[in-house]
Amino acid sequence: MWFFAVKMIPGPAIEELRALLGERFSVSQAVRAHHGRDESYFAPVPPEAVAFARSTDEVACIVAVCRAHRVPIIPFGAGTSVEGHILAVHGGLALDVSQMNRIVAVHAADMDATVEAGVTRKQLNDHLRDTGLFFAVDPGAEATIGGMAATRASGTNAVRYGTMRENVIALTAVLADGRIVHTARRARKSAAGYDLTRLFVGSEGTLGVITEVTVRLHAVQEALSAAVCSFPSVKEAVDAVIETIQSGVPVARCEFLDALSMRAINRHFKTAYPERMTLFLEFHGSKAGVAEQAAAVQAIAREHGGSDFAWATKPEERSRLWHARHNLYFAGLQLKPGARYVSTDVCVPISRLSECLVETQKDLDRSALPIVVAGHVGDGNFHLGILFDPQKPGELDEAKAIYERLVARALAMDGTCTGEHGVGLGKVKHLVAEHGEDTVSVMRDIKRALDPENLMNPGKVLRI
DSSP states (O other): OOOOOOBOOOHHHHHHHHHHHGGGEEOOHHHHHHTTOOSSSSOOOOOSEEEEOOSHHHHHHHHHHHHHTTOOEEEESSSOOSSSTTOOBTBOEEEEOTTOOOEEEEETTTTEEEEETTOBHHHHHHHTTTTTEEOOOOOSSOOBHHHHHHTTOOOTTHHHHOOHHHHEEEEEEEOTTSOEEEOOOSOSOOOSSOOHHHHHTTOTTSSOEEEEEEEEOEEOOSEEEEEEEEESSHHHHHHHHHHHHHTTOOOSEEEEEOHHHHHHHHHHHTOOOOSSEEEEEEEEEOHHHHHHHHHHHHHHHHHTTOEEEEEEOSHHHHHHHHHHHHTHHHHHHTTSTTOEEEEEEEEOOHHHHHHHHHHHHHHHHTOSSOEEEEEEGGGTEEEEEEEEOTTOHHHHHHHHHHHHHHHHHHHHTTOBSOSSSOOTTTTHHHHHHHHOHHHHHHHHHHHHHHOTTOOBSTTSSSOO
16 A cells, blocks of 8 residues: 655646646546556546646746646656556646647658657657658557656567667756756767766656657668467477577567467457467568578477467558557456456566566466466566456455566566566565665665655655
8 A cells, every 4th residue: 555645736836827828727527537547556546737738848837837836747648657657646737748749850861750758659650651760669558759768668679679768869858947958969879978868768757857859760671571479388489589589580579478368369359369378570671581580480489389370471461460469458358357457567688588487477377367478578578467356355465466476586587677667656666676775775866866856756766
C-alpha cells in the first residue's frame, strides 16, 4: 500500500491557469479521471486539474504558475505507461502535451527529425512515408515521442535499431524553475559538456517536462521478410536466439511468445499458429541479404528443434503477423474475462536469458493464474502479463509475489529490474536493490539540484 501527502491546488493557481489557458484548463471529473489511470495494476489516482499545453513557452508559463503555488506537475502524453508513471499520488496538475503534435522539421539528408512531444510514433512514420526513412523505436502502444523519451522506451526493433537511448539526438525540456533547456545540437557526436540528453531520456518526468525531441531516422530497406517458428521448449527457442546473435546475423526483430500467448492470439484473431513456444522474426536488407539471413536462422532453429516455419514477405502478411504480436495485451485479457494485468519486464545478459526464462517458467507453472510471457529476446528483455481478478485480493497478492521473484531472479543474474517499462511507482525499491544506496543517492542529488521542491512527478523513480 502506498501512502502519500496530497497537496491541493490553491484557488489563485486555478484562476491563473484558467486565465492562461481558457477551455484548455479543466477540473471536470471526466477529464481528471482520464488522466488518472494508466495500464498498470495500481488503483486510479486522478489529478486535481488538467492543463493542455500547445507550445514550449506555454509549458514554461504553466510551470511558473505551479512553482509559485507549490503545485506538483505530472507530465502526460498518451497514458500508455504500465508502472503508475502518470498517477497523481501527491495531487497536483496533469500537464497534457498531446496537443503539442507538430512535426517541426525533417532533415532527410541528415536522417533526423525534430518533433513536439505529443507527436506519436505512428504519426511521425506516416509523415515520413515518402522520404525513404522511418523512425524505428516501436513499443507497440501508440505512445507519444515525448513519453517514449521520458521512459526510455524500447520495443520489437531494438535488437537492430536500438532503444530511445540510442535514437534521441537532442531534446528541449522545461525545468521546475521555468528554464527552457536545449540539451544538444543535431551533430551526431559531441564532446561538449555533460550529456544532458541522456540524463533526461528515462527521467520519467521527474526532472522536467520534455517538449521537443530530435530523433534519429533510419533508411527503409529494400527487402523485408518475417517468419514464425515454433519450438518444443523455452530453452531450445532461446538457445536458437543466442546462437543467432552470436553468429552475427543482423536480425531486425526477434520476439518470443510462450504457448499460452499463442493460444490467446489464436482465440482472439482466429488464427491457427502452433500453440508452442514461438519466435517471431524479421529480416531487413537487400533481397539477397534477407534471403541469406533467413536461411541461416532457419538452419540454426532447426538444430534446436524449431519447426513449422511460416514465411511472410508480402507487406500485408507481415502486417498481419506483427499486428497479432503487438495486440497480445488485448488477446491475453480474453483468457480471463474481467481480469487486469500485473505487467512487468526484466532484462538480463543474453548469456543468462535461457536460464532466467527456464527458472521463470518453473515459477509460473506453480501458479493457478494465467500468465502470458513475451519478450524482445534478441536483447535479453522479456515481459510477464499476470492476469488477476481485481475482486479477489488474494490473486493480486499472488501476482505481486511472482513479480517480486522475477525481479530478484533478474538482479541475481546481473540484469536489470526493468528493460523498458521504467521505474514509475512499481519499482522504486528495486532501483535501490539494483544500483545500491550510494548510486541512488547520487540520483537524488541530481533530482534535488534540478527540482528542489519535488514538484516534478513526485513519488516516481526515487523516494525523496
